[in-house]
Amino acid sequence: MSDTPHFLQIKGLRDGLLITLADAPWETVSQALLAHIGERQSFFQGARLALDVGQQALKVIDLADLRDRLSDQGVSLWAVLSESPTTQNAAQLLGLATRLFRPRLQEFEPAPSSMADETALWLHRTLRSGVRVESPGHVVIWGDVNPGAEVVAAGHILVWGRLRGSVHAGAQGDRNAMIAALEFSPMQARIANQEVVISDPKPHPGPKVIAFRDDRLTVDDWQAT
Amino acid sequence: MGAQVITITSGKGGVGKTTAVANLAVALAADGQKVVCVDGDIGLRNLDVVMGLENRIVYDVVDVIEGRCRLRQAMIRDKRLPELYLIPAAQTRDKSAVSPSDMVRLCDELRGEVDWVIIDSPAGIERGFKNAIAPADRVIVLTNPEVSAVRDADRVIGILEAEEKGSPGLIINRLNPAMVRRHDMLSAEDVLDLLAVRLLGVVPEDENVIVATNRGVPVALDGKSRAGQAFRNIARRLKGEDVPFLDLDDQGTLWQKLSRLTGRKSS
Numbered sequence A: 001m002s003d004t005p006h007f008l009q010i011k012g013l014r015d016g017l018l019i020t021l022a023d024a025p026w027e028t029v030s031q032a033l034l035a036h037i038g039e040r041q042s043f044f045q046g047a048r049l050a051l052d053v054g055q056q057a058l059k060v061i062d063l064a065d066l067r068d069r070l071s072d073q074g075v076s077l078w079a080v081l082s083e084s085p086t087t088q089n090a091a092q093l094l095g096l097a098t099r100l101f102r103p104r105l106q107e108f109e110p111a112p113s114s115m116a117d118e119t120a121l122w123l124h125r126t127l128r129s130g131v132r133v134e135s136p137g138h139v140v141i142w143g144d145v146n147p148g149a150e151v152v153a154a155g156h157i158l159v160w161g162r163l164r165g166s167v168h169a170g171a172q173g174d175r176n177a178m179i180a181a182l183e184f185s186p187m188q189a190r191i192a193n194q195e196v197v198i199s200d201p202k203p204h205p206g207p208k209v210i211a212f213r214d215d216r217l218t219v220d221d222w223q224a225t
Numbered sequence B: 001m002g003a004q005v006i007t008i009t010s011g012k013g014g015v016g017k018t019t020a021v022a023n024l025a026v027a028l029a030a031d032g033q034k035v036v037c038v039d040g041d042i043g044l045r046n047l048d049v050v051m052g053l054e055n056r057i058v059y060d061v062v063d064v065i066e067g068r069c070r071l072r073q074a075m076i077r078d079k080r081l082p083e084l085y086l087i088p089a090a091q092t093r094d095k096s097a098v099s100p101s102d103m104v105r106l107c108d109e110l111r112g113e114v115d116w117v118i119i120d121s122p123a124g125i126e127r128g129f130k131n132a133i134a135p136a137d138r139v140i141v142l143t144n145p146e147v148s149a150v151r152d153a154d155r156v157i158g159i160l161e162a163e164e165k166g167s168p169g170l171i172i173n174r175l176n177p178a179m180v181r182r183h184d185m186l187s188a189e190d191v192l193d194l195l196a197v198r199l200l201g202v203v204p205e206d207e208n209v210i211v212a213t214n215r216g217v218p219v220a221l222d223g224k225s226r227a228g229q230a231f232r233n234i235a236r237r238l239k240g241e242d243v244p245f246l247d248l249d250d251q252g253t254l255w256q257k258l259s260r261l262t263g264r265k266s267s
Protein backbone atom coordinates (compact mmCIF):
# COMPACT_ATOMS: atom_id res chain seq x y z
CA MET A 1 0.00 0.00 0.00
CA SER A 2 1.49 3.31 -1.02
CA ASP A 3 1.52 6.46 1.07
CA THR A 4 -0.79 9.31 0.21
CA PRO A 5 0.41 10.47 -3.18
CA HIS A 6 1.56 14.05 -3.28
CA PHE A 7 -1.39 14.91 -5.52
CA LEU A 8 -3.81 14.48 -2.64
CA GLN A 9 -4.27 15.99 0.76
CA ILE A 10 -6.76 14.24 3.00
CA LYS A 11 -8.44 15.79 5.98
CA GLY A 12 -11.17 14.50 8.28
CA LEU A 13 -14.32 16.55 8.67
CA ARG A 14 -17.01 16.16 11.26
CA ASP A 15 -19.09 14.07 8.91
CA GLY A 16 -16.76 12.84 6.19
CA LEU A 17 -13.55 13.54 4.38
CA LEU A 18 -12.16 16.54 2.56
CA ILE A 19 -9.63 15.75 -0.15
CA THR A 20 -7.71 18.60 -1.73
CA LEU A 21 -6.31 17.85 -5.17
CA ALA A 22 -3.05 19.35 -6.37
CA ASP A 23 -2.95 21.70 -9.33
CA ALA A 24 -1.93 19.09 -11.89
CA PRO A 25 -3.73 17.90 -15.06
CA TRP A 26 -7.20 16.61 -14.20
CA GLU A 27 -6.50 13.22 -15.76
CA THR A 28 -3.51 12.74 -13.46
CA VAL A 29 -5.10 13.88 -10.22
CA SER A 30 -8.40 12.11 -10.74
CA GLN A 31 -6.58 8.86 -11.58
CA ALA A 32 -4.39 9.28 -8.50
CA LEU A 33 -7.45 9.83 -6.37
CA LEU A 34 -9.25 6.73 -7.68
CA ALA A 35 -6.12 4.60 -7.39
CA HIS A 36 -5.56 5.72 -3.82
CA ILE A 37 -9.14 4.96 -2.85
CA GLY A 38 -8.96 1.62 -4.68
CA GLU A 39 -5.96 0.62 -2.57
CA ARG A 40 -7.70 1.47 0.67
CA GLN A 41 -11.16 0.10 0.03
CA SER A 42 -11.90 -0.68 3.65
CA PHE A 43 -10.91 2.79 4.84
CA PHE A 44 -12.94 4.63 2.24
CA GLN A 45 -15.96 2.29 2.14
CA GLY A 46 -19.13 4.30 2.77
CA ALA A 47 -17.26 7.61 3.10
CA ARG A 48 -18.86 10.98 2.38
CA LEU A 49 -16.39 12.89 0.32
CA ALA A 50 -15.92 16.61 -0.34
CA LEU A 51 -13.40 17.42 -3.02
CA ASP A 52 -11.44 20.64 -3.39
CA VAL A 53 -10.30 20.85 -7.01
CA GLY A 54 -8.76 24.32 -6.85
CA GLN A 55 -8.58 26.11 -10.19
CA GLN A 56 -9.60 23.14 -12.37
CA ALA A 57 -12.29 24.13 -14.87
CA LEU A 58 -14.39 20.97 -15.04
CA LYS A 59 -17.48 20.17 -17.08
CA VAL A 60 -20.57 18.29 -15.99
CA ILE A 61 -19.31 15.18 -17.73
CA ASP A 62 -15.98 15.22 -15.82
CA LEU A 63 -17.66 15.56 -12.46
CA ALA A 64 -20.43 13.08 -13.24
CA ASP A 65 -17.85 10.55 -14.37
CA LEU A 66 -15.79 10.94 -11.20
CA ARG A 67 -18.91 10.78 -9.05
CA ASP A 68 -19.96 7.51 -10.70
CA ARG A 69 -16.49 5.96 -10.37
CA LEU A 70 -16.37 6.97 -6.72
CA SER A 71 -19.79 5.50 -6.11
CA ASP A 72 -18.59 2.22 -7.69
CA GLN A 73 -16.04 2.17 -4.85
CA GLY A 74 -18.65 2.91 -2.23
CA VAL A 75 -17.65 6.56 -1.81
CA SER A 76 -20.33 9.21 -2.09
CA LEU A 77 -19.27 12.56 -3.46
CA TRP A 78 -21.43 15.31 -2.00
CA ALA A 79 -19.45 18.52 -2.48
CA VAL A 80 -17.00 19.97 -4.97
CA LEU A 81 -15.14 23.11 -3.98
CA SER A 82 -13.49 25.18 -6.66
CA GLU A 83 -12.52 28.70 -7.57
CA SER A 84 -13.56 28.07 -11.17
CA PRO A 85 -17.09 29.28 -12.03
CA THR A 86 -17.30 26.55 -14.71
CA THR A 87 -16.69 23.87 -12.11
CA GLN A 88 -19.05 25.47 -9.60
CA ASN A 89 -21.75 25.62 -12.21
CA ALA A 90 -21.20 21.99 -13.23
CA ALA A 91 -21.31 20.88 -9.60
CA GLN A 92 -24.51 22.80 -9.01
CA LEU A 93 -26.13 21.20 -12.04
CA LEU A 94 -25.35 17.78 -10.60
CA GLY A 95 -26.84 18.77 -7.27
CA LEU A 96 -23.49 18.74 -5.50
CA ALA A 97 -22.75 21.28 -2.77
CA THR A 98 -20.15 23.92 -3.62
CA ARG A 99 -19.25 24.88 -0.10
CA LEU A 100 -18.82 22.94 3.10
CA PHE A 101 -20.99 25.01 5.37
CA ARG A 102 -23.98 27.12 4.65
CA PRO A 103 -23.12 30.46 6.24
CA ARG A 104 -25.54 31.57 8.89
CA LEU A 105 -26.53 35.17 9.01
CA GLN A 106 -25.16 35.84 12.47
CA GLU A 107 -21.66 34.98 11.32
CA PHE A 108 -21.56 37.73 8.76
CA GLU A 109 -19.76 41.02 9.02
CA PRO A 110 -21.88 44.07 9.69
CA ALA A 111 -23.70 45.12 6.54
CA PRO A 112 -21.94 47.48 4.17
CA SER A 113 -23.92 50.68 3.85
CA SER A 114 -23.69 51.06 0.08
CA MET A 115 -22.80 48.82 -2.81
CA ALA A 116 -23.31 51.42 -5.47
CA ASP A 117 -19.98 51.01 -7.24
CA GLU A 118 -19.52 47.30 -7.06
CA THR A 119 -19.59 45.11 -10.11
CA ALA A 120 -22.30 42.57 -10.76
CA LEU A 121 -22.34 38.97 -11.91
CA TRP A 122 -23.99 38.95 -15.32
CA LEU A 123 -25.79 35.79 -16.40
CA HIS A 124 -27.28 35.68 -19.86
CA ARG A 125 -29.38 32.55 -19.57
CA THR A 126 -32.33 31.01 -17.82
CA LEU A 127 -31.50 29.41 -14.50
CA ARG A 128 -33.17 26.03 -14.52
CA SER A 129 -34.19 23.81 -11.65
CA GLY A 130 -31.32 22.49 -9.53
CA VAL A 131 -28.98 25.43 -10.20
CA ARG A 132 -27.73 27.55 -7.33
CA VAL A 133 -25.86 30.77 -8.04
CA GLU A 134 -24.04 32.60 -5.28
CA SER A 135 -22.25 35.91 -5.49
CA PRO A 136 -20.47 38.22 -3.05
CA GLY A 137 -21.79 41.17 -5.11
CA HIS A 138 -24.87 41.90 -7.22
CA VAL A 139 -26.44 39.50 -9.70
CA VAL A 140 -28.13 40.42 -12.97
CA ILE A 141 -29.95 37.67 -14.85
CA TRP A 142 -30.97 38.16 -18.44
CA GLY A 143 -33.41 35.28 -18.51
CA ASP A 144 -35.82 33.56 -16.15
CA VAL A 145 -35.21 32.06 -12.73
CA ASN A 146 -37.22 28.85 -12.85
CA PRO A 147 -38.80 27.06 -9.89
CA GLY A 148 -36.12 25.02 -8.16
CA ALA A 149 -33.33 27.45 -9.08
CA GLU A 150 -31.80 29.62 -6.39
CA VAL A 151 -29.86 32.91 -6.39
CA VAL A 152 -28.03 34.14 -3.32
CA ALA A 153 -26.28 37.53 -3.48
CA ALA A 154 -24.72 39.82 -0.94
CA GLY A 155 -26.01 42.73 -3.04
CA HIS A 156 -28.98 43.36 -5.31
CA ILE A 157 -30.67 40.81 -7.57
CA LEU A 158 -32.14 41.98 -10.85
CA VAL A 159 -34.03 39.52 -13.00
CA TRP A 160 -34.74 40.71 -16.52
CA GLY A 161 -37.22 37.92 -16.93
CA ARG A 162 -39.60 35.91 -14.79
CA LEU A 163 -38.66 35.23 -11.21
CA ARG A 164 -40.25 31.94 -10.16
CA GLY A 165 -37.46 30.34 -8.16
CA SER A 166 -35.86 31.36 -4.87
CA VAL A 167 -33.79 34.49 -4.31
CA HIS A 168 -31.96 35.95 -1.36
CA ALA A 169 -30.59 39.49 -1.76
CA GLY A 170 -28.48 41.19 0.87
CA ALA A 171 -27.64 37.71 2.05
CA GLN A 172 -24.94 39.00 4.39
CA GLY A 173 -27.41 41.19 6.19
CA ASP A 174 -27.60 44.26 3.97
CA ARG A 175 -31.07 45.77 4.25
CA ASN A 176 -30.31 48.23 1.45
CA ALA A 177 -30.29 45.42 -1.05
CA MET A 178 -33.17 45.20 -3.52
CA ILE A 179 -34.81 42.63 -5.75
CA ALA A 180 -36.28 43.62 -9.09
CA ALA A 181 -37.95 41.39 -11.67
CA LEU A 182 -40.10 41.73 -14.77
CA GLU A 183 -42.46 39.16 -13.29
CA PHE A 184 -42.38 38.45 -9.59
CA SER A 185 -43.85 35.10 -8.59
CA PRO A 186 -41.06 33.49 -6.57
CA MET A 187 -41.16 30.29 -4.60
CA GLN A 188 -39.31 32.20 -1.93
CA ALA A 189 -37.72 35.66 -1.73
CA ARG A 190 -35.69 37.19 1.06
CA ILE A 191 -33.78 40.38 1.68
CA ALA A 192 -31.27 40.32 4.54
CA ASN A 193 -32.94 38.22 7.21
CA GLN A 194 -36.54 38.86 6.19
CA GLU A 195 -38.89 36.86 4.04
CA VAL A 196 -41.00 38.65 1.42
CA VAL A 197 -44.58 37.82 2.20
CA ILE A 198 -46.67 37.57 -0.92
CA SER A 199 -50.18 38.09 0.28
CA ASP A 200 -51.85 38.00 -3.10
CA PRO A 201 -51.23 34.65 -4.81
CA LYS A 202 -51.89 36.24 -8.19
CA PRO A 203 -50.11 39.58 -8.01
CA HIS A 204 -50.64 42.30 -10.60
CA PRO A 205 -48.55 41.57 -13.62
CA GLY A 206 -45.68 43.85 -14.55
CA PRO A 207 -42.22 44.67 -13.22
CA LYS A 208 -41.78 44.81 -9.47
CA VAL A 209 -39.22 46.23 -7.07
CA ILE A 210 -38.86 44.75 -3.61
CA ALA A 211 -37.03 46.72 -0.92
CA PHE A 212 -37.15 47.75 2.70
CA ARG A 213 -39.16 50.89 3.32
CA ASP A 214 -39.20 52.14 6.92
CA ASP A 215 -38.20 48.73 8.20
CA ARG A 216 -40.89 46.94 6.22
CA LEU A 217 -40.36 44.87 3.11
CA THR A 218 -42.60 46.13 0.34
CA VAL A 219 -43.39 44.91 -3.15
CA ASP A 220 -44.04 47.86 -5.48
CA ASP A 221 -44.79 48.23 -9.15
CA TRP A 222 -41.69 49.45 -10.90
CA GLN A 223 -42.03 53.05 -12.02
CA ALA A 224 -39.91 54.62 -14.69
CA THR A 225 -38.59 57.84 -13.24
CA MET B 1 -25.76 9.16 -44.59
CA GLY B 2 -26.35 6.88 -41.65
CA ALA B 3 -28.95 6.73 -38.97
CA GLN B 4 -30.22 9.39 -36.63
CA VAL B 5 -29.67 8.49 -33.00
CA ILE B 6 -32.41 9.74 -30.69
CA THR B 7 -32.52 9.36 -26.92
CA ILE B 8 -35.67 9.77 -24.85
CA THR B 9 -35.10 10.84 -21.28
CA SER B 10 -37.04 12.55 -18.49
CA GLY B 11 -35.41 12.91 -15.09
CA LYS B 12 -38.47 11.55 -13.30
CA GLY B 13 -39.38 7.89 -13.63
CA GLY B 14 -42.69 6.44 -14.76
CA VAL B 15 -43.64 9.32 -17.07
CA GLY B 16 -43.78 7.22 -20.27
CA LYS B 17 -40.28 7.06 -21.78
CA THR B 18 -40.43 3.37 -22.55
CA THR B 19 -43.93 3.74 -23.94
CA ALA B 20 -42.76 6.57 -26.19
CA VAL B 21 -39.69 4.69 -27.45
CA ALA B 22 -41.79 1.66 -28.39
CA ASN B 23 -44.46 3.75 -30.08
CA LEU B 24 -42.15 6.03 -32.02
CA ALA B 25 -40.16 3.02 -33.18
CA VAL B 26 -43.32 1.22 -34.30
CA ALA B 27 -44.67 4.32 -36.01
CA LEU B 28 -41.43 4.95 -37.92
CA ALA B 29 -41.12 1.29 -38.89
CA ALA B 30 -44.75 1.16 -40.05
CA ASP B 31 -43.84 4.12 -42.24
CA GLY B 32 -41.18 2.07 -44.01
CA GLN B 33 -38.19 3.22 -41.98
CA LYS B 34 -35.59 0.81 -40.67
CA VAL B 35 -35.47 1.22 -36.90
CA VAL B 36 -33.62 -0.29 -33.98
CA CYS B 37 -34.45 0.58 -30.39
CA VAL B 38 -31.95 0.10 -27.62
CA ASP B 39 -33.06 -0.44 -24.04
CA GLY B 40 -30.64 1.66 -21.98
CA ASP B 41 -32.27 0.88 -18.67
CA ILE B 42 -29.75 -1.78 -17.64
CA GLY B 43 -30.96 -3.90 -14.74
CA LEU B 44 -34.61 -2.85 -15.14
CA ARG B 45 -35.33 -3.85 -18.69
CA ASN B 46 -38.89 -3.54 -19.87
CA LEU B 47 -38.86 -2.23 -23.42
CA ASP B 48 -38.96 -5.87 -24.56
CA VAL B 49 -42.18 -6.40 -22.59
CA VAL B 50 -43.85 -3.28 -23.97
CA MET B 51 -42.94 -4.45 -27.48
CA GLY B 52 -44.06 -7.98 -26.75
CA LEU B 53 -40.65 -9.49 -27.49
CA GLU B 54 -39.49 -10.68 -24.09
CA ASN B 55 -39.64 -14.37 -24.93
CA ARG B 56 -37.30 -13.94 -27.90
CA ILE B 57 -34.33 -12.58 -26.00
CA VAL B 58 -31.10 -14.52 -26.34
CA TYR B 59 -28.41 -11.86 -26.15
CA ASP B 60 -28.50 -8.35 -24.71
CA VAL B 61 -26.66 -5.06 -25.02
CA VAL B 62 -24.00 -6.03 -22.48
CA ASP B 63 -23.29 -9.23 -24.44
CA VAL B 64 -22.57 -7.08 -27.49
CA ILE B 65 -20.39 -4.64 -25.56
CA GLU B 66 -18.42 -7.39 -23.88
CA GLY B 67 -18.00 -9.27 -27.15
CA ARG B 68 -20.01 -12.39 -26.31
CA CYS B 69 -22.03 -12.02 -29.48
CA ARG B 70 -22.10 -10.02 -32.66
CA LEU B 71 -24.33 -6.97 -32.97
CA ARG B 72 -26.66 -8.72 -35.43
CA GLN B 73 -27.24 -11.58 -33.01
CA ALA B 74 -28.56 -9.24 -30.32
CA MET B 75 -30.98 -7.47 -32.67
CA ILE B 76 -34.37 -9.08 -32.12
CA ARG B 77 -36.67 -8.71 -35.09
CA ASP B 78 -40.18 -7.49 -34.32
CA LYS B 79 -43.09 -9.91 -34.81
CA ARG B 80 -45.15 -7.55 -36.94
CA LEU B 81 -42.77 -5.13 -38.63
CA PRO B 82 -39.84 -6.65 -40.52
CA GLU B 83 -37.76 -3.49 -40.37
CA LEU B 84 -38.00 -3.03 -36.61
CA TYR B 85 -35.43 -4.40 -34.17
CA LEU B 86 -34.82 -4.31 -30.45
CA ILE B 87 -31.56 -4.62 -28.56
CA PRO B 88 -32.66 -5.50 -25.04
CA ALA B 89 -31.04 -4.39 -21.80
CA ALA B 90 -29.24 -6.85 -19.56
CA GLN B 91 -31.40 -7.78 -16.63
CA THR B 92 -28.78 -9.19 -14.33
CA ARG B 93 -26.09 -6.56 -14.66
CA ASP B 94 -25.83 -3.09 -13.25
CA LYS B 95 -25.23 0.15 -15.06
CA SER B 96 -21.48 0.09 -14.50
CA ALA B 97 -21.24 -2.71 -17.10
CA VAL B 98 -21.70 -0.03 -19.77
CA SER B 99 -19.80 3.20 -20.34
CA PRO B 100 -20.68 6.23 -22.49
CA SER B 101 -17.97 5.31 -25.00
CA ASP B 102 -19.38 1.76 -25.26
CA MET B 103 -22.72 3.30 -26.23
CA VAL B 104 -21.08 5.59 -28.77
CA ARG B 105 -19.28 2.65 -30.34
CA LEU B 106 -22.43 0.50 -30.40
CA CYS B 107 -24.46 3.26 -32.06
CA ASP B 108 -21.72 4.01 -34.57
CA GLU B 109 -21.94 0.41 -35.67
CA LEU B 110 -25.75 0.64 -35.87
CA ARG B 111 -25.63 3.82 -37.92
CA GLY B 112 -24.62 1.83 -40.98
CA GLU B 113 -27.42 -0.70 -40.51
CA VAL B 114 -30.60 1.34 -40.01
CA ASP B 115 -32.29 4.72 -40.47
CA TRP B 116 -33.15 5.33 -36.81
CA VAL B 117 -31.66 4.32 -33.48
CA ILE B 118 -33.98 5.13 -30.57
CA ILE B 119 -32.58 4.79 -27.07
CA ASP B 120 -34.67 4.35 -23.94
CA SER B 121 -32.99 6.13 -21.03
CA PRO B 122 -33.39 5.22 -17.38
CA ALA B 123 -34.76 7.83 -14.98
CA GLY B 124 -32.41 10.10 -13.09
CA ILE B 125 -29.28 12.00 -14.04
CA GLU B 126 -26.71 9.41 -13.10
CA ARG B 127 -24.63 6.96 -15.05
CA GLY B 128 -27.42 5.24 -16.97
CA PHE B 129 -28.67 8.62 -18.16
CA LYS B 130 -25.17 9.60 -19.23
CA ASN B 131 -24.75 6.35 -21.14
CA ALA B 132 -28.04 6.92 -22.91
CA ILE B 133 -27.36 10.49 -24.02
CA ALA B 134 -23.70 9.99 -25.00
CA PRO B 135 -24.38 8.74 -28.56
CA ALA B 136 -27.47 10.89 -29.24
CA ASP B 137 -27.72 13.23 -32.19
CA ARG B 138 -30.96 14.53 -30.72
CA VAL B 139 -32.37 14.22 -27.25
CA ILE B 140 -36.08 14.24 -26.48
CA VAL B 141 -37.18 15.14 -22.98
CA LEU B 142 -40.53 13.63 -22.04
CA THR B 143 -42.62 14.89 -19.17
CA ASN B 144 -46.09 14.75 -17.69
CA PRO B 145 -48.11 17.92 -17.10
CA GLU B 146 -47.36 17.70 -13.43
CA VAL B 147 -45.24 20.01 -11.28
CA SER B 148 -42.66 17.50 -10.05
CA ALA B 149 -42.13 15.91 -13.48
CA VAL B 150 -41.73 19.33 -15.09
CA ARG B 151 -39.25 20.37 -12.40
CA ASP B 152 -37.12 17.30 -13.19
CA ALA B 153 -37.45 17.88 -16.93
CA ASP B 154 -36.21 21.44 -16.42
CA ARG B 155 -33.20 20.14 -14.53
CA VAL B 156 -32.39 17.61 -17.25
CA ILE B 157 -32.68 20.31 -19.91
CA GLY B 158 -30.21 22.43 -17.92
CA ILE B 159 -27.75 19.53 -17.86
CA LEU B 160 -28.19 18.82 -21.57
CA GLU B 161 -27.51 22.48 -22.32
CA ALA B 162 -24.40 22.44 -20.12
CA GLU B 163 -23.19 19.26 -21.83
CA GLU B 164 -23.57 21.02 -25.16
CA LYS B 165 -26.09 18.45 -26.35
CA GLY B 166 -28.12 21.33 -27.76
CA SER B 167 -31.65 22.23 -26.89
CA PRO B 168 -33.78 19.07 -26.68
CA GLY B 169 -37.22 18.47 -28.15
CA LEU B 170 -40.15 18.05 -25.78
CA ILE B 171 -42.99 15.52 -25.53
CA ILE B 172 -45.76 16.15 -23.03
CA ASN B 173 -47.37 12.82 -22.18
CA ARG B 174 -50.60 11.92 -20.34
CA LEU B 175 -52.36 15.22 -20.78
CA ASN B 176 -55.97 15.09 -19.70
CA PRO B 177 -57.89 17.92 -21.40
CA ALA B 178 -60.84 17.72 -19.04
CA MET B 179 -58.57 18.14 -16.03
CA VAL B 180 -56.78 21.03 -17.70
CA ARG B 181 -60.12 22.71 -18.31
CA ARG B 182 -60.98 22.37 -14.62
CA HIS B 183 -57.53 23.80 -13.76
CA ASP B 184 -56.62 20.56 -12.04
CA MET B 185 -53.70 19.92 -14.36
CA LEU B 186 -50.99 22.07 -15.94
CA SER B 187 -51.81 22.88 -19.54
CA ALA B 188 -49.42 22.21 -22.39
CA GLU B 189 -48.90 25.98 -22.59
CA ASP B 190 -47.93 26.13 -18.90
CA VAL B 191 -45.34 23.42 -19.40
CA LEU B 192 -43.95 24.90 -22.58
CA ASP B 193 -43.89 28.38 -21.12
CA LEU B 194 -41.61 27.19 -18.35
CA LEU B 195 -39.36 24.80 -20.25
CA ALA B 196 -39.01 26.99 -23.34
CA VAL B 197 -37.84 24.26 -25.74
CA ARG B 198 -39.27 22.99 -29.01
CA LEU B 199 -42.49 21.01 -28.63
CA LEU B 200 -42.60 17.76 -30.60
CA GLY B 201 -46.02 16.71 -29.48
CA VAL B 202 -48.64 16.27 -26.79
CA VAL B 203 -49.91 12.75 -26.06
CA PRO B 204 -53.23 12.48 -24.25
CA GLU B 205 -53.93 10.27 -21.29
CA ASP B 206 -55.43 7.20 -22.91
CA GLU B 207 -56.34 3.91 -21.28
CA ASN B 208 -55.61 2.12 -24.55
CA VAL B 209 -51.94 2.70 -23.71
CA ILE B 210 -52.20 0.55 -20.62
CA VAL B 211 -54.13 -2.18 -22.40
CA ALA B 212 -51.61 -2.10 -25.24
CA THR B 213 -48.65 -2.24 -22.83
CA ASN B 214 -50.04 -5.31 -21.16
CA ARG B 215 -50.61 -7.00 -24.50
CA GLY B 216 -47.20 -6.04 -25.85
CA VAL B 217 -48.74 -4.26 -28.84
CA PRO B 218 -47.75 -0.57 -28.89
CA VAL B 219 -50.75 1.71 -29.23
CA ALA B 220 -49.33 3.40 -32.35
CA LEU B 221 -50.51 0.28 -34.20
CA ASP B 222 -54.07 0.99 -33.08
CA GLY B 223 -55.77 3.21 -35.65
CA LYS B 224 -58.45 4.40 -33.26
CA SER B 225 -56.38 5.39 -30.24
CA ARG B 226 -55.79 9.12 -29.67
CA ALA B 227 -52.46 8.46 -28.03
CA GLY B 228 -51.49 6.24 -30.96
CA GLN B 229 -52.35 9.06 -33.37
CA ALA B 230 -50.27 11.50 -31.30
CA PHE B 231 -47.26 9.16 -31.40
CA ARG B 232 -47.62 8.66 -35.15
CA ASN B 233 -47.66 12.43 -35.60
CA ILE B 234 -44.52 12.84 -33.49
CA ALA B 235 -42.78 10.21 -35.61
CA ARG B 236 -43.62 12.20 -38.73
CA ARG B 237 -42.33 15.39 -37.12
CA LEU B 238 -39.08 13.57 -36.37
CA LYS B 239 -38.80 12.87 -40.07
CA GLY B 240 -39.11 16.60 -40.67
CA GLU B 241 -42.73 16.70 -41.79
CA ASP B 242 -44.84 19.65 -40.76
CA VAL B 243 -47.79 18.02 -39.00
CA PRO B 244 -50.40 20.15 -37.23
CA PHE B 245 -50.88 19.51 -33.53
CA LEU B 246 -53.82 17.33 -32.54
CA ASP B 247 -56.73 19.21 -31.15
CA LEU B 248 -56.95 17.38 -27.85
CA ASP B 249 -59.29 19.91 -26.40
CA ASP B 250 -62.92 19.61 -27.48
CA GLN B 251 -63.18 23.36 -27.16
CA GLY B 252 -60.90 23.70 -30.14
CA THR B 253 -58.54 26.36 -28.87
CA LEU B 254 -55.51 24.36 -27.86
CA TRP B 255 -54.18 23.83 -31.32
CA GLN B 256 -54.07 27.51 -32.15
CA LYS B 257 -52.42 28.37 -28.88
CA LEU B 258 -49.85 25.63 -29.33
CA SER B 259 -48.91 26.56 -32.83
CA ARG B 260 -48.53 30.15 -31.71
CA LEU B 261 -46.34 29.12 -28.79
CA THR B 262 -44.16 26.72 -30.71
CA GLY B 263 -43.80 29.17 -33.52
CA ARG B 264 -42.34 31.60 -31.03
CA LYS B 265 -40.17 29.16 -29.13
CA SER B 266 -38.58 27.53 -32.12
CA SER B 267 -37.64 30.78 -33.78
Ligand SMILES: Nc1ncnc2c1ncn2[C@@H]1O[C@H](COP(=O)(O)OP(=O)(O)O)[C@@H](O)[C@H]1O
Pocket: B010, B012, B013, B014, B015, B016, B017, B018, B019, B020, B173, B174, B175, B203, B204, B205, B206, B207, B209, B210, B213, B227
Ligand atom coordinates in the same frame (compact mmCIF):
# COMPACT_ATOMS: atom_id res chain seq x y z
N1 LIG C 1 -50.45 8.45 -22.61
C1 LIG C 1 -50.63 7.53 -21.64
N2 LIG C 1 -51.89 7.25 -21.17
C2 LIG C 1 -52.08 6.32 -20.21
N3 LIG C 1 -51.08 5.63 -19.62
C3 LIG C 1 -49.82 5.87 -20.01
C4 LIG C 1 -49.52 6.82 -21.04
N4 LIG C 1 -48.17 6.83 -21.22
C5 LIG C 1 -47.66 5.92 -20.35
N5 LIG C 1 -48.63 5.34 -19.62
C6 LIG C 1 -48.46 4.31 -18.57
O1 LIG C 1 -47.57 4.82 -17.59
C7 LIG C 1 -46.79 3.78 -17.04
C8 LIG C 1 -45.32 4.17 -17.08
O2 LIG C 1 -44.87 4.25 -18.42
P1 LIG C 1 -43.41 3.87 -18.87
O3 LIG C 1 -43.33 4.06 -20.35
O4 LIG C 1 -42.98 2.55 -18.34
O5 LIG C 1 -42.59 5.02 -18.12
P2 LIG C 1 -41.00 5.21 -17.96
O6 LIG C 1 -40.32 4.41 -19.02
O7 LIG C 1 -40.79 6.69 -18.13
O8 LIG C 1 -40.66 4.76 -16.58
C9 LIG C 1 -47.09 2.53 -17.84
O9 LIG C 1 -47.98 1.75 -17.10
C10 LIG C 1 -47.76 3.07 -19.09
O10 LIG C 1 -48.67 2.15 -19.63
Ligand SMILES: [Mg+2]
Pocket: B017, B018, B019, B041, B046, B120, B121
Ligand atom coordinates in the same frame (compact mmCIF):
# COMPACT_ATOMS: atom_id res chain seq x y z
MG1 LIG D 1 -38.78 2.89 -18.67
